[in-house]
Amino acid sequence: MASEIEQIRLAVSRNIGAKKKSQLGQFFTSASISKFMAEMFANNEKSICHLLDAGAGIGSLSDAFLERWVSGGLNFQCVKLDAYEIDTSLKSHLAQTLSRYNECPGFDLIIRSTDFIQVASDYLSGGLFADKIPKYTHAILNPPYKKIQSKSVHRAALREVGIETVNLYSAFVALSLSLLDDQGQLVGIIPRSFCNGLYYRPFRKFMMRHAAIKHIHLFKSRNKAFKDDDVLQENIIIRLERAGKQGTVIISTSTDDSFKDLSIQEYPFERIVFPEDKEQYIHVPTSSEINALDLSPSISNTLSDIKINVSTGPVVDFRVKEHLCKMPESSSVPLLYPIHFINNGCEWPKQDIKKPNAIKRNQDTEKWLYPNGFYCVVRRFSSKEEKRRVVAKVVDPSKFPDASALGFENHLNVFHAGKKSLPKELAFGIALFLNTTAVDDYFRTFNGHTQVNATDLKRMKYPDRATLINFGEWAIAKGELTQKMIDDKLEILFNE
Missing domain, CATH: 3.90.220.20 (DNA methylase specificity domains)
Structure with a gap:
């Protein structure tokens, strides 16, 4: 089935115009990345899984998660899936992808053709007529990548629930975290740009206030994760645990989405976010050796110290x-x-x-x-x-x-x-x-x-x-x- 979905993904991606992709910030997930993301979820004792797929596209991520479940890789008695996709032209593809699980005992599906940011923000802010949304145990995301205008309805809706951010991808992550139950897991493929810089500081602080970073996967090649769409942004896959205890962080790397040279190491959290760093920049080390700049007492001056x-x-x-x-x-x-x-x-x-x-x-x-x-x-x-x-x-x-x-x-x-x-x-x-x-x-x-x-x-x-x-x-x-x-x-x- 994965190969069939991959053929649909490639065909749909080719047929969607560049203008529409730009308007929606829309990029589809390959079968190999979808499978890798599904495997990143840690098994736990929950018998019921309530899965959120916000920006579901044609269903590649949900399919990979459900495939792992039906194959015995996840110990749930039942899975309830909420799949959000605002692009109505994809609804038939999404329904077709997930239809093969309709006969699985314990599977329940709702496809929501609504604006995830508006619906989630309305619910979280206690809107009188808000759609009821459950507490999710899992979220799997390939969110849209597009700047949010400062005076847009999305920016206003997000501010109502205490989320200040500049891009749809970080908004989707923040809202999904807010909808997760404690110890709920989120796995998302997102641009790495949130790891540093002034604009994403509120989002970084929101994320680390509400969740623990458990695993980060880095693609060494900048343009390989979404190579079919000519995306040059460097992407990571991240696993977060809502209200989780922050411990060591798994850092894995691969050159591309074949994962042939997959490398996995664990690092103490203080190697990822330096304890004294008020900006809470997120570092992704790719070597077990500590960078020489962090160790040398001779390199400790700010530009202000040296009058530059x-x-x-x-x-x-x-x-x-x-x-x-x-x-x-x-x-x-x-x-x-x-x-x-x-x-x-x-x-x-x-x-x-x-x-x-x-x-x-x-x-x-x-x-x-x-x-x-x-x-x-x-x-x-x-x-x-x-x-x-x-x-x-x-x-x-x-x-x-x-x-x-x-x-x-x-x-x-x-x-x-x-x-x-x-x-x-x-x-x-x-x-x-x-x-x-x-x-x-x-x-x-x-x-x-x-x-x-x-x-x-x-x-x-x-x-x-x-x-x-x-x-x-x-x-x-x-x-x-x-x-x-x-x-x-x-x-x-x-x-x-």
Whole structure:
């Protein structure tokens, strides 16, 4: 039956237009992932299972769960399934998928073609005419992935029940947790973006206030979980236990949804969420070794301690089109994009790019410009093919000898000193530190998307200012650096 459902999934996915997928945030779960998720549930003593599948699609996840049940893998006497799916065009596929269990003793199915967020929020807020919803013992989810507008009806409904979040996927998880009975289990495949960053902080705190993290599975390849839909977001599968006791966390990894190289380890919870971390970032270690940055007393300074700032580049090009210049003009200054930074430094201006090379300096643009000087920049986005998440470069003012100021486009993060340039050695030292393998490995444990936010860079710890200057002096003297040279330089600091 799984192969039949897989054929339906592929056919339905191909026939649904990109616009509709975008509107609903709709991506279907493969048979192999569905089976893996069903197997993540821990067996318990409950005789009755009340299963929630919110955003059921064509029923792949419910089918995998029920298949495990009827095969004797779950010890329930009966299973009552509530399957929510707002896309009415999928209802016949969903009913067909689950129809084979209709003759199973103890199976009961309700398909709800309603808006899960509205129905669940109305019930949880005590709405007078709310649909009655049971306490679920299990929830299996592949929720929609789409931003929630700040003034939308969904955002208002969620706030009524104390849920503050920015995306449908995290809203579905939060509501499902709220509907679970104590010790109820939730297994969901969701983007990893909630693990860090300011926007998901309320959701992280909500999740950890109401549930224990029991198991996280990480796909090493960013685009393999939903490869048929060209999804580049890095995804994890997570198992949560409502009101559970937080203990060790299982971390499993695989390259893709074949699970051929599945690896499983257990970690203490303090390796996942650091006890002193008020932001409650969720780290997903993929090695039993503790990252060197966590161990070294020499790397304990905030950017404030070393008198450095980091900001997102302030020039948003589509908002200042009238001030942009394809090539430098007498009244303009350089406008730097990630494309200007190549392996060996900065190439500006570039003739063969679609982006402008300069921005006019005037009263309207002055507030966005920095004085010409030394800076360290980090690209905000990395492509899926790149091995490194953090890529730092030095801005050298000698590349722009006639420029009085510089513009940094919004896809760059800029290290500066109160919107002024850095000492040359410090700029090189920051870049060297950020380009170490240890920093990249550390960053990946809590950053699960292609974006490198200024907030994440602020949150990191750094060597002290004198050490960074020493790094910079060494880098300048050496000139061309290999990755081994960079990592060996940091290793000396660890061994001091």
